[in-house]
Amino acid sequence: MILDIIISSLINGSVYALLAIGFSLIFGVARIVNIAHTAFYMLAAYGIFYGTSKLGLNPVFCMLVGVILVTLIGLISYRLFIDPIREHEGAVLIATIALAMAMQEIMLLLFSGDFLGVPSLIEGYRMIFGVKVAYQQLLTFGVALLVMGVVLALLLKTRLGLAIRSTAQDREVANLMGMNESRVAMITMGVSVGLAAFSGAVIAPLTIVNPFMWMHPLIMMMAVVVLGGLGSIKGSFFGAYILGFAEALVVFLIPMGAYLKGSVALSIMILVLLIRPEGLFGIAFEEER
């Protein structure tokens, strides 16, 4: 049973990690709480559904086009709705909620509330220590590790990464040092939405495509980010697997209460926050950053 729990938590955790890394990135750099993050993930899933089921296109091609289009939509949304009010964090929060709701309603109008599916990139499953794991889930796990590696490399090994980190540490000083803080935020938004879209492309075959599919992952993703420490990418990564583990534990130990797995995961988050308010890997809140 222990192996079952570990493997299940790695699979569940990978899905949350993929979503949380992008969310954490934009929060850490631009202090933008982008509630619409998982709505972009939903848009990508619909794009892939439309491309594969309605136009009969290759899933990988649809995935690439979907990620590019959604990233563009994300950048336009940033320019139109977020950038003008960026200094007011509360307003940004509400604007992104409105943005997510608008995307939901548009999808509802275009595709109705029907539950839809997209094909797996790799069909079938593999036995790992006696546990059946679908190839698509293994792919998600691999992609989560890869994305984590790529994001860390971007942040630590490139000039853009240096700019992003500097902006995250102190926006005003970064500005004074000649960095275009607004442009860095926009690029980070592009990367963040691109990651959300990419997550949508990888996760969509594991889930059901519908206009409300962004809500549950949003809650879990926020729990992961808060647990790991707001703005900490490493924290998001580990937080995701901790919550994935908690969920698997509930399913295996309390089968009749399997529906409580989300609530238990959120309770763990609250517990951690009571003991360590800044989250596992976060830095203590400061008056000004």
Add this chain to the structure above:
Amino acid sequence: MKKSLFGLSIMLTACLLMAIGMPVNAADVIKIGVIGPMNFMQGKGHWDGATLAAEAINAKGGLRVGNKKMKIELVKADSNEFISMTDATNAMERLMTQDKVDFVVGGFRTEAVLAMQDIAMDYKKLFLGCGAAHPEICARVGKDYNRYKYWFRITPINSIYLVKVCLINLATVNGILKKELGIPKAKVAIVAEKAMWIDPMIKAIEANVPKMGMELVGSWRPSDKATDVTAELTAVQRSEAHIIFTIFSASVGITFARQAGELKIPAAFVGINVESQKDGFWAATQGKGNYAVSLNTFVRGVAYNQYTEPFVEKYISRFGELPTYTAVTYDAIKSTLGEAIEEAGTLDAEKLIPVIEKAERIGVAAPKAKFDKNHDLVFGPGYATGLTFQWQDGKMKAWWPNGWEGVTYKGMAPYKIPPWMVEKFKK
């Protein structure tokens, strides 16, 4: 000047009346509210079934009420009950106070229907339920007849009978496994979403499985909106269950069927999976939902009586998909309500109730339909039984009742065990 002002005000009033769409002959129309989650297949079924019924009645000039003919006018109300209970009660209030409908048909989730039922009862309006299965909704009629007598359940059969059918199905599949795979004592796992209507069913199933000579290995209750049940499936597989008894009415039914198919879980299915009743299920599961089982009301090529197939064919040609059970709003309007109105010659609910209570009608969803003292649909041979079907290579095939209590409908097919289960257990 005065004349032109007067003319202008007349024109404005006329425009206003046109804008709010005041019917010229509102008194000659029977207004029926159709309430359901209209952005989902259940609500679409409500609306589409009602539409066909209204069109059929109106094509004949309407219903004869006393000495005049009255046409049907449908009013769509989106209960949005999957997302918000408040939306559901608001939609019902709007039907009562703003649209001032004469009757209401529809409703889906028990939790929402109980709340909507109270509103309809407050206004003493006939509410014909076409979706919720919980016994409590009709038990209220028995407990407080004067308040709840305006409620009738048109479809489905209540969840006690649903359990009964599922247990009969379980015994049938157990027999098939014993005969074809030599499994002497089948192990049964229950996987049911967390929902109010399912709670009493779980207790009944857990109590009956051992009595039926099978072993219960566990019950798993994922959330109705769960987007991943691989942990549950892994646990079920660890329990070495031969039969998975599913009870799903929401999206988790698709997730479960797809992931069980992807992982080729070596078990046979019985139970209910409402989402699998829809044509789109095959595409939504990307064909992985093969061998999924559910109860249903309509399956292509299967007929309860001479009216079923023409209705199903007309529905498919008009809406491009098989009707789900919520489309039995067709019977609610055309036979239950329509025939009662013509017999009683009135729209007065107080006079219609005794007519509906006594009648035995032939609709499209059962050989015959009648109601018990709690205004619940009567189950049994000759009356409503429903069908049990299985997805077999992209097609729904009905496999029950096939000789049960002497009941067999035209167009039945045998149950199939998933080949990966046969491969694992065939001696």
